[in-house]
Structure formats: structure tokens, C-alpha cells
Amino acid sequence: MTSALPWFSPFSFPLYLAPMAGVSDKIFRQLCKERGADVLVTEFVSAEGVFRRNERTREYLDFDECERPIGVQLFGGNAEHMAEAARHVVDWVCPDFIDLNFGCPVNKVVAKNGGSALLKDCPALTAVANAVVRAVAPLPVTAKIRIGWDANSINAPQVAHILEDCGIAALAVHGRTRAQGYSGAADWEVIGQVAAAVSIPVIGNGDLTTPEDVVRRRVQTGIAGVMIGRAAMSSPWIFQEIKHYLATGEHLLATDPAEKWSLILRHCQLAVKEWGDEDQAMRSLRARLMAYSRGFAGAKSLREKFQHVTSVAEVEEIGREYLAPSLDLVGSTS
Numbered sequence: 333m334t335s336a337l338p339w340f341s342p343f344s345f346p347l348y349l350a351p352m353a354g355v356s357d358k359i360f361r362q363l364c365k366e367r368g369a370d371v372l373v374t375e376f377v378s379a380e381g382v383f384r385r386n387e388r389t390r391e392y393l394d395f396d397e398c399e400r401p402i403g404v405q406l407f408g409g410n411a412e413h414m415a416e417a418a419r420h421v422v423d424w425v426c427p428d429f430i431d432l433n434f435g436c437p438v439n440k441v442v443a444k445n446g447g448s449a450l451l452k453d454c455p456a457l458t459a460v461a462n463a464v465v466r467a468v469a470p471l472p473v474t475a476k477i478r479i480g481w482d483a484n485s486i487n488a489p490q491v492a493h494i495l496e497d498c499g500i501a502a503l504a505v506h507g508r509t510r511a512q513g514y515s516g517a518a519d520w521e522v523i524g525q526v527a528a529a530v531s532i533p534v535i536g537n538g539d540l541t542t543p544e545d546v547v548r549r550r551v552q553t554g555i556a557g558v559m560i561g562r563a564a565m566s567s568p569w570i571f572q573e574i575k576h577y578l579a580t581g582e583h584l585l586a587t588d589p590a591e592k593w594s595l596i597l598r599h600c601q602l603a604v605k606e607w608g609d610e611d612q613a614m615r616s617l618r619a620r621l622m623a624y625s626r627g628f629a630g631a632k633s634l635r636e637k638f639q640h641v642t643s644v645a646e647v648e649e650i651g652r653e654y655l656a657p658s659l660d661l662v663g664s665t666s
């Protein structure tokens with residue numbers, strides 16, 4: 333397999349952080365990168381917003397050099413506007429690639445023929461992919477799809493062929509249909525069929541939560557890399573755990589709770605700096621803190637505490653309380 337994307341080689345198996353609206357912002361992406369994520373993608377960005385030079389939309393495009401390689405993900409159903417938007421994005425921020433969203437299940441997006449709606453309108457999908465590939469060449473364009481619209485119209489292998497013919501450089505496949513939303517299990521059989529159907533790199537996505545999952549799915553499907561979403565929300569350190577396991581076949585020592593807390597605190601501090609308003613930043617972080625709590629024993633009580641935090645100092649105090657028993661233990665043995 334040869335690829336226009338240098339992070340794919342016969343000896344590599346890149347770990348992507350999944351694009352997640354409201355989650356994979358600049359701060360979170362950088363924390364995941366520090367913990368071993370190889371390739372980052374922005375949250376989805378509206379091509380119409382870019383096209384209309386909406387200021388808020390521009391904020392979603394912001395990234396730092398340390399995040400490379402990074403792709404900007406665009407969604408929209410109008411080929412001309414998508415192409416024009418992609419060109420603007422390249423002029424403004426020069427990402428390493430443009431990623432096309434053909435998987436979003438949200439009604440508002442689908443109603444305008446964007447996201448997963450294009451899976452059941454292959455001529456429109458072809459027009460979007462062709463227009464964007466042509467508009468930004470030689471910059472690579474990748475795509476992210478679901479396996480189909482619903483259980484009766486699973487067409488990911490056909491869609492993958494079309495996208496390969498359009499010049500798409502790599503394809504991420506979330507193993508669910510649009511109708512499934514996030515329910516049920518990801519269908520890795522179909523992901524395997526896609527990997528077998530095309531010669532561009534296929535990145536498998538859906539329900540990966542442990543290093544063993546990644547190895548099992550890699551062997552099962554012949555994918556060229558994986559993309560991790562929700563598991564990274566609660567455990568950004570999952571990337572380094574997977575990397576170590578892939579390299580050695582052995583598990584890293586479980587990430588120390590104190591190290592986890594220091595990452596969470598850094599997330600809070602960076603968010604406060606970015607927002608310039610501690611109260612607002614902490615309110616916006618509550619859902620993220622609750623996601624982090626899933627990576628800890630006693631998650632329920634942590635979740636309750638995180639629901640009300642208004643300052644970094646409070647999070648620090650919750651962490652101190654949480655870690656106190658283990659610190660006592662360390663004290664008693666020294």
C-alpha cells in the first residue's frame with residue numbers, strides 16, 4: 333500500500349484522535365498528542381460557515397504547529413461551496429489534509445444533505461469529493477464515513493470505491509449506520525470488507541476501548557490505522573497504552589492516578605487561560621470532567637462533585653481528597 337499521507341507506511345499503524353464536536357478542541361487535541369495520538373482532526377466545521385467567513389467558524393480552525401499532522405474536517409452538501417470552503421481553509425491555516433464528513437447523523441446536518449445523508453446520494457457524494465480534491469490539490473483529502481444509511485442500505489465498500497476513484501487519500505470508517513446513531517455495536521465485518529475493497533489506507537473506528545481491542549481488530553480486518561473517540565474522552569492516556577502494547581505485546585503499567593489528575597488539572601488551567609474567565613471556562617468543562625471521571629474508581633461520587641465546580645482550585649481539592657488515601661499509603665511505607 334502506498335499513500336499520499338506520509339504517516340502511513342508498511343511499518344506504521346497510526347492512531348488517530350477522532351473528530352468530536354464540543355470535545356476535540358485545540359486543548360484536548362494537544363493533551364492527546366502528548367499522550368501518543370499520531371494524527372489529529374478538528375471538530376467538524378461547517379463549509380457554509382467558512383464560505384460565509386463566519387468569525388465563530390474560524391475559531392474552530394485554529395490549531396498550533398505542534399498538532400501536525402492535523403486535518404480540518406468539513407461538512408456540507410453543496411459541492412461548489414465545499415470546494416470554495418476547502419480552498420479558504422487551506423489559505424487561512426494550511427492544514428496537512430482536509431477531511432470530508434460523510435458520517436454525521438445529526439438531523440440539522442442531514443436535512444441539508446450533509447454528513448451521512450450523502451451515503452444515500454452517491455452522485456452528490458462524488459460531486460463533493462471530486463470538487464474538494466480538485467480545489468486543494470496537491471493537498472491530500474481524506475474522508476470519514478459510516479457503513480451506510482441504515483441496516484438495509486449498507487454500502488460502505490461501494491462508497492469506498494467511489495471515494496478512492498475521486499482521489500481520496502485515506503478513509504476512516506465508523507462501523508455503524510446512520511440509523512444506529514451510537515447504539516448497538518460497531519460492525520467490524522463491514523470495516524474489514526472496506527479495507528479489502530480499496531488500496532487506500534482504511535482507518536477503523538468504533539468501540540475501541542483497550543489495546544487488545546486494537547490488536548484484535550487490526551488482525552481481523554487488515555486496517556492501516558485506528559481512530560479513537562469516546563475512550564479518549566475519559567482516558568486520553570489510552571494512546572500511549574495502545575502504542576506500548578503494539579510495540580511490545582505487553583501492557584504499560586496502569587497510568588498512575590496522580591498523573592491522571594495532573595492531566596485533568598492542566599486541561600482546566602489551559603481552558604481558563606483560553607477563555608480568560610474562570611467561571612465560564614469551568615462551567616463549560618463540567619461535561620468533560622464528568623467524562624474523565626469514568627477513568628477512575630469511584631466514578632459516581634467524582635461525577636457528582638464535578639457537576640458543580642466553578643474553579644480550578646475546587647478541582648484541585650477534589651483531586652487531593654481523591655488521592656489522599658494513596659498518598660497516606662505512600663507515607664506509611666516510607
Ligand SMILES: Cc1cc2nc3c(=O)[nH]c(=O)nc-3n(C[C@H](O)[C@H](O)[C@H](O)COP(=O)(O)O)c2cc1C
Binds near residue numbers: 352506539540562563
Ligand atoms: C461528542 C461526539 C462528537 C462527535 N463529533 C464528530 C464530528 O464532529 N465529526 C465526525 O466525523 N464524527 C464525530 N463523532 C463521531 C466520532 O468521531 C466517532 O466516529 C464515534 O464516536 C465512534 O468512535 P468511538 O467508539 O471510538 O467513540 C462524534 C462523536 C461524539 C461522541
